[in-house]
Amino acid sequence: MSEKERLTRRDFMSIAMWAIGGVIGAAFGIPAVAYIIGPAARKQEDQGWIRLGAASKVELGSPTLFKSKIEKQTGWITNEEELSVYVLTENGRNFTAMSNICTHLGCRVRWIADQEQFFCPCHNAAFAKNGDVVSGPPPRPLDQYQVKEEDGQLFVLGG
Amino acid sequence: MITKIANWFDERVGWKAVWETIFLRKIPKVNWLYTLGSATLFTAVNQAVTGILLTIYYVPTPDHAYDSVQYITTQIPMGWLIRGLHHWGASAMVILTVLHMLRVILLGAYKYPREVTWFTGVFLLLVVVGFGFTGYLLPWDQKAYWGSSVGTRIAGSTPVVGDWILRVMRGGPDLSAITLVRFFGVHVWVLPASLILLLGIHMYLVIKIGISAVPKREEE
Ligand code: HEM
Ligand code: FES
Numbered sequence: 419m420s421e422k423e424r425l426t427r428r429d430f431m432s433i434a435m436w437a438i439g440g441v442i443g444a445a446f447g448i449p450a451v452a453y454i455i456g457p458a459a460r461k462q463e464d465q466g467w468i469r470l471g472a473a474s475k476v477e478l479g480s481p482t483l484f485k486s487k488i489e490k491q492t493g494w495i496t497n498e499e500e501l502s503v504y505v506l507t508e509n510g511r512n513f514t515a516m517s518n519i520c521t522h523l524g525c526r527v528r529w530i531a532d533q534e535q536f537f538c539p540c541h542n543a544a545f546a547k548n549g550d551v552v553s554g555p556p557p558r559p560l561d562q563y564q565v566k567e568e569d570g571q572l573f574v575l576g577g
Numbered sequence: 578m579i580t581k582i583a584n585w586f587d588e589r590v591g592w593k594a595v596w597e598t599i600f601l602r603k604i605p606k607v608n609w610l611y612t613l614g615s616a617t618l619f620t621a622v623n624q625a626v627t628g629i630l631l632t633i634y635y636v637p638t639p640d641h642a643y644d645s646v647q648y649i650t651t652q653i654p655m656g657w658l659i660r661g662l663h664h665w666g667a668s669a670m671v672i673l674t675v676l677h678m679l680r681v682i683l684l685g686a687y688k689y690p691r692e693v694t695w696f697t698g699v700f701l702l703l704v705v706v707g708f709g710f711t712g713y714l715l716p717w718d719q720k721a722y723w724g725s726s727v728g729t730r731i732a733g734s735t736p737v738v739g740d741w742i743l744r745v746m747r748g749g750p751d752l753s754a755i756t757l758v759r760f761f762g763v764h765v766w767v768l769p770a771s772l773i774l775l776l777g778i779h780m781y782l783v784i785k786i787g788i789s790a791v792p793k794r795e796e797e
Binding site for chain 1: 658
């Protein structure tokens with residue numbers, strides 16, 4: 419080894435110090451990242467089938483609003499939240515269940531019966547009876563839930 | 578490339594001179610006892626990092642404190658580690674601070690011209706103990722509640738002004754929500770600010786005066 423390339427004691431200590439510092443930094447940094455993003459990386463818990471109410475309440479050909487309470491766990495707090503679902507049926511046998519959350523930026527839409535449209539007050543969006551966008555900024559039709567009817571009761575699959 | 582950027586900054590900021598005075602300063606030939614101050618400093622950084630992380634979930638109110646702490650340790654990834662580091666680091670910091678002070682006493686390092694370094698050290702010790710005392714209540718479990726209940730009552734046993742001290746510490750006659758929030762405020766704002774200020778002076782003096790050498794016999 420030439421004189422120039424020799425690792426001096428000083429250089430060795432300096433490298434060792436940076437290396438140890440790097441290890442300590444990683445030992446704090448990596449757990450810290452996991453700790454911070456933890457709740458965001460968590461999968462949303464399944465709500466299962468949520469009971470809406472009697473299927474007979476749905477008016478033929480007109481979206482009917484159902485509200486039901488669901489329990490949501492956020493952090494260490496369990497909250498009661500209201501789930502609002504519009505149910506539509508044309509024949510009393512096949513049901514469509516639509517979320518009342520606007521697909522634009524999440525305001526709540528409302529069925530205006532005499533205009534036969536859902537209306538979102540936030541940025542003047544209008545959706546057709548089946549949830550398709552009629553006008554305004556929303557990028558896609560209203561979201562739909564999976565529905566089932568059992569013993570005259572309607573259920574949607576929450577998730 | 579890196580040297581180029583480093584030089585670019587050095588020309589404008591002059592960081593190399595700062596780096597040299599802090600890390601490349603000359604020190605006398607000393608022994609491992611002289612690392613106790615740095616070890617204490619390391620635990621201080623540990624407490625700051627893990628403490629900041631704890632505040633992103635911890636809630637200092639009687640109805641959430643306990644649950645949020647349980648949530649950190651059982652639900653958040655690495656939460657047990659972060660809380661554990663803060664919990665055990667607290668004890669380590671008190672022990673190391675005292676050992677560092679003993680080294681300063683036993684090797685006579687508090688003497689001229691280092692009296693002011695010593696004075697700031699005395700207040701640093703109080704700050705460290707204050708951290709321990711206020712932090713103890715925050716988990717709001719039985720141990721925390723009764724520990725702080727007793728602790729504030731001890732302060733309350735001071736002659737004449739005792740009752741008044743107890744009321745100020747608790748924010749009223751009883752240990753309550755008010756006590757919890759004020760302990761929290763002191764723990765995360767008042768004490769850290771004092772620590773930074775005092776440590777700044779302490780370290781400035783250590784560097785400016787230079788550390789003392791190991792005492793020697795006259796003849797040597
Ligand atoms: C938060 C707690 C403290 C920290 C982080 C801290 C840090 C330091 C550091 C890094 C040094 C350099 C020399 C060495 O490591 O021994 C030092 C020196 C010194 N410390 Fe502290 N210290 C603390 C508390 C105290 C206390 C409680 C006292 C005494 C009451 C004290 C008195 C001194 C004195 C007199 C020196 C100069 C020693 C010399 O020049 O040889 N410090 N401190
Ligand atoms: S949120 Fe509904 S239109 Fe913007």
